[in-house]
Amino acid sequence: MLLIHNICPETGDRLIHRSLTIDEDIPAGSVWIDLLNPTAGEDKKVETHLGISIPTREEMHDLEPSEIIYTENGAHYMTARVICHSDTVVPRLADVTFILTEKALVTVRYDEPGAFGIFLNRIAKPGGCSPQPAAVIEGLIESIVDRAAEVLRGVGDRIDEASRRVFEGKSSAVEQNGAYQSVIRKIGQYEHIISNVRESMVSVERVLLFLSANFKRPTKAASGFTPEWRTSVRDVQAIEEHATFISSKLSFMLQATLGLVGLEQNKIIKLFSVVAVVLMPPTLIASIYGMNFKAMPELEWAHGYPMALAMMVVFAILPYLFFRWKKWL
Incomplete structure (x- = not known):
């Protein structure tokens, strides 16, 4: 044009x-x-x-x-x-x-x-x-x-x-x-x-x-x-x-x-780390009492099952309270 x-x-x-x-x-x-x-x-x-x-x-x-x-x-x-x-x-x-x-x-x-x-x-x-x-x-x-x-x-x-x-x-x-x-x-x-x-x-x-x-x-x-x-x-x-x-x-x-x-992203990774640490002690207790050896004295305890549950709860709460005290959460 x-x-x-x-x-x-x-x-x-x-x-x-x-x-x-x-x-x-x-x-x-x-x-x-x-x-x-x-x-x-x-x-x-x-x-x-x-x-x-x-x-x-x-x-x-x-x-x-x-x-x-x-x-x-x-x-x-x-x-x-x-x-x-x-x-x-x-x-x-x-x-x-x-x-x-x-x-x-x-x-x-x-x-x-x-x-x-x-x-x-x-x-x-x-x-x-x-x-x-x-x-x-x-x-x-x-x-x-x-x-x-x-x-x-x-x-x-x-x-x-x-x-x-x-x-x-x-x-x-x-x-x-x-x-x-x-x-x-x-x-x-x-x-x-x-x-x-x-x-x-x-x-x-x-x-x-x-x-x-x-x-x-x-x-x-x-x-x-x-x-x-x-x-x-x-x-x-x-x-x-x-x-x-x-x-x-x-x-x-x-x-x-x-x-x-x-x-x-760091917040997400930190959350996963905390969850893993909190669940570690209960997992250890559950692993121990989940073994099927014949000679386990705890198998004969009348209150062994609720005791194991209570231990798992307590050892899950303690790391959480420690993280809160350190202000990591």
């Missing part, structure tokens, strides 16, 4: 977007050209219009920085990993390539990150975005950073809720409800989201540093807009630090939860 964004002819202070068919020419003055799951024909159309080359999906996924961030024929090529489907249990990262030229900004993507929808709603309003390629990429990156911050905040809230569920409730009730297993499973999911956010912000920071070092800033008199890449870099670094803090908090929660699981 090929989406174009032009300056609104009526107001001139916002961008309007529409889809373009393969038979239509790209209008002159298009500020932003968005390629969503592009076909070979749509790639060719944009290449002809701007005199650039559109990277393939395989090239966008390259791990070498020199292959995803570079300048060619006056156009700046930058690929970042953007968190996508953050409202699902296991979000994923989508590769997005930004191609910044003097005429227009081109974005190439094969997924629909939520940040793009947020930015599209923003530019549709008057004054939402300055109608210039540099302003568009700055606004897109700002939306990506804001979306990452929202995802982290949501994860932090869910971690706090899980913590209260584990640490504020009675351990026996929590264990019976299976909360420990559920929390450990969720911790893995939350750590996956946090690592995705951190990886996304690292790639975005690399893009911002490249822009601040290579993008020629126009004067305000000439364009009326000067991008502030350093401010965005500070925002990204703040999110990275916050992600590190949440990750450490998650690590503590995992260790604490495993510690509580260990305590519950």
Whole structure:
């Protein structure tokens, strides 16, 4: 799909977007050209219009920085990993390539990150975005950073809720409800989201540093807009630090939860040990008087049977009272 964004002819202070068919020419003055799951024909159309080359999906996924961030024929090529489907249990990262030229900004993507929808709603309003390629990429990156911050905040809230569920409730009730297993499973999911956010912000920071070092800033008199890449870099670094803090908090929660699981298991083992010790003397007495030797004087006792029962009861109670005295129970 090929989406174009032009300056609104009526107001001139916002961008309007529409889809373009393969038979239509790209209008002159298009500020932003968005390629969503592009076909070979749509790639060719944009290449002809701007005199650039559109990277393939395989090239966008390259791990070498020199292959995803570079300048060619006056156009700046930058690929970042953007968190996508953050409202699902296991979000994923989508590769997005930004191609910044003097005429227009081109974005190439094969997924629909939520940040793009947020930015599209923003530019549709008057004054939402300055109608210039540099302003568009700055606004897109700002939306990506804001979306990452929202995802982290949501994860932090869910971690706090899980913590209260584990640490504020009675351990026996929590264990019976299976909360420990559920929390450990969720911790893995939350750590996956946090690592995705951190990886996304690292790639975005690399893009911002490249822009601040290579993008020629126009004067305000000439364009009326000067991008502030350093401010965005500070925002990204703040999110990275916050992600590190949440990750450490998650690590503590995992260790604490495993510690509580260990305590519950120790209680069960201790109970079995106490029962075994309590039943040991009665078992010994029953074993002795259960032997069938002929010469056993106790066999002739009239009160031998109740005496054996009484001894078993007494020697079962004594270890129990000793454990209670030692406060082992």
